[in-house]
Amino acid sequence: MSGRRIMIVEDEALVAMMVEDLLTDLGCEVSGSFGAVGEALAYLDDGKSSLDGAVLDINIGGEMVFPVAEALRAKGVPFVFATGYGALPRKGFEDVTVLSKPINFGHLRDAVHGFGQAA
Amino acid sequence: MLDMAEHDLSDGEDDSALLTLVETIEELSATRTIDEVAAVVRSSARRISGADGVAFVLRDNDCCWYLDEDAIGPLWKGKRFPLTACISGWSMLNRQTVVIPDIYQDDRIPHDAYRPTFVKSLVMTPVRTRDPIAALGAYWAKEHTPPPEIVAKLQVMARATAAALESGRLHASLNKELERRTFLMRELDHRVKNTLASVQSIASQTLRTAASPQAFNESFESRLLALSQAHELLTKQAWGKAHLREILAAAMRPFGGLEDGRFVVEGPPIEITPEAAVAVHMTLHELIVNAAKYGALSVPTGSVSVAWRIEDAGGLHPTFALEWRERGGPPVAPPEPKDEGFGSRLIRRGLSRDLGGAAVLDFAPEGLTFTFRAPLSQRLAAA
Numbered sequence: 436m437s438g439r440r441i442m443i444v445e446d447e448a449l450v451a452m453m454v455e456d457l458l459t460d461l462g463c464e465v466s467g468s469f470g471a472v473g474e475a476l477a478y479l480d481d482g483k484s485s486l487d488g489a490v491l492d493i494n495i496g497g498e499m500v501f502p503v504a505e506a507l508r509a510k511g512v513p514f515v516f517a518t519g520y521g522a523l524p525r526k527g528f529e530d531v532t533v534l535s536k537p538i539n540f541g542h543l544r545d546a547v548h549g550f551g552q553a554a
Numbered sequence: 555m556l557d558m559a560e561h562d563l564s565d566g567e568d569d570s571a572l573l574t575l576v577e578t579i580e581e582l583s584a585t586r587t588i589d590e591v592a593a594v595v596r597s598s599a600r601r602i603s604g605a606d607g608v609a610f611v612l613r614d615n616d617c618c619w620y621l622d623e624d625a626i627g628p629l630w631k632g633k634r635f636p637l638t639a640c641i642s643g644w645s646m647l648n649r650q651t652v653v654i655p656d657i658y659q660d661d662r663i664p665h666d667a668y669r670p671t672f673v674k675s676l677v678m679t680p681v682r683t684r685d686p687i688a689a690l691g692a693y694w695a696k697e698h699t700p701p702p703e704i705v706a707k708l709q710v711m712a713r714a715t716a717a718a719l720e721s722g723r724l725h726a727s728l729n730k731e732l733e734r735r736t737f738l739m740r741e742l743d744h745r746v747k748n749t750l751a752s753v754q755s756i757a758s759q760t761l762r763t764a765a766s767p768q769a770f771n772e773s774f775e776s777r778l779l780a781l782s783q784a785h786e787l788l789t790k791q792a793w794g795k796a797h798l799r800e801i802l803a804a805a806m807r808p809f810g811g812l813e814d815g816r817f818v819v820e821g822p823p824i825e826i827t828p829e830a831a832v833a834v835h836m837t838l839h840e841l842i843v844n845a846a847k848y849g850a851l852s853v854p855t856g857s858v859s860v861a862w863r864i865e866d867a868g869g870l871h872p873t874f875a876l877e878w879r880e881r882g883g884p885p886v887a888p889p890e891p892k893d894e895g896f897g898s899r900l901i902r903r904g905l906s907r908d909l910g911g912a913a914v915l916d917f918a919p920e921g922l923t924f925t926f927r928a929p930l931s932q933r934l935a936a937a
Contacts, residue, residue, distance in 0.1 A: 447748060448833045448904035452896075453755035456762070470907045494744070496829045496933065519747030520740070536751035 437462035488550030605692035784835035821862035823937035850883035888917035
């Protein structure tokens with residue numbers, strides 16, 4: 436899993452910092468950590484990013500993260516959701532893995548491992 | 555014997571009419587919408603009154619709205635008339651039942667509207683007498699005075715209709731309340747889980763740099779309390795926006811509060827959304843703890859000034875600029891990068907991440923200075 440480039444979209448800095456730590460512990464490289472949907476989209480639009488995966492919170496300060504998920508899907512980049520919502524409508528994304536919050540390190544590791552297989 | 559037989563027969567008729575009325579009341583009590591009420595009234599009112607036609611009229615502001623009817627010939631279904639220009643309006647405005655044996659002898663009747671119809675006599679009774687919301691009309695093709703028991707039955711039906719409309723309204727508001735509760739429970743679940751994730755983050759990051767279990771415990775507890783204060787402040791605002799000055803006051807409280815003479819705060823009112831307020835609170839907490847442990851607040855002669863302003867206010871790019879300046883403390887030395895803990899990481903990155911700005915920590919020997927600049931946004935705005 437070493438060297439994989441992972442993007443994070445998470446509106447709470449505290450939580451984002453932990454996810455960054457966990458990914459770094461897994462040997463991944465955090466390639467962009469964003470607190471707003473627009474910033475993440477701008478990063479993806481830039482075209483310079485080469486991502487191996489992404490961890491997306493669903494509700495980003497009241498905005499839904501789905502446009503980012505669609506952009507990632509269009510690029511063929513695998514991703515997982517990390518959310519505190521027990522059951523959230525995810526029309527079109529029913530097959531995407533959901534990590535619940537608080538985040539279980541083992542589940543995150545499995546998800547990152549899954550990115551490798553998909554790539 | 556004959557008398558008895560006649561008596562039995564009329565009793566039987568009464569019983570069957572009474573049963574129809576009771577059944578209608580039961581049907582009305584099971585309705586949930588105005589259309590369902592109208593359907594019951596249409597199917598039963600004529601049977602109960604023995605009239606040649608019935609109409610169910612709703613009050614729609616200043617109009618009578620002939621919602622539905624069941625009659626031997628067409629009446630006014632779907633039409634609206636001013637309250638003052640029809641007998642259903644008169645009945646609703648005067649809150650009383652009206653019996654008209656010959657409509658063409660009564661000035662309250664708009665004769666032109668009746669001429670195309672079969673109607674010669676009528677009974678009109680308001681629904682919900684104290685404040686009518688509808689009316690029930692029964693019409694006959696002959697001139698006659700409808701018997702009092704027919705009028706009474708129509709009035710009973712009107713009362714049952716009023717109760718049905720009220721209960722439908724109650725049902726709708728109850729449903730709305732239940733939906734709201736479900737929504738709130740889901741939001742609560744979401745917030746609790748996010749908060750637990752924040753606690754998880756604080757714990758794991760505090761652990762990474764803690765020198766000993768005691769040091770971990772001290773820092774973790776202090777951060778947990780700061781998080782708790784941040785939440786208390788948000789709850790007080792009903793999870794609405796928080797004022798920067800209030801956040802600062804809450805974060806400062808465990809260290810003597812803003813009244814402590816060593817603390818100078820200055821700036822215009824600034825509002826911060828709940829999502830960002832937690833990070834602002836935690837960042838200020840880390841700055842204060844650092845100042846109390848190693849900086850200007852660790853000695854009686856030190857002071858901290860926190861000043862903020864809006865630059866280019868009203869311009870194209872209004873910017874929020876904050877400066878935290880410590881003076882009079884012990885000489886400051888920048889920490890080794892490997893020692894960078896949760897605090898300085900949060901101070902450097904937390905705010906800029908959540909508010910889309912830039913944070914700079916300057917470890918000048920005469921005192922630490924923290925500057926933060928961010929564009930005004932939906933998350934951070936002048937109050």
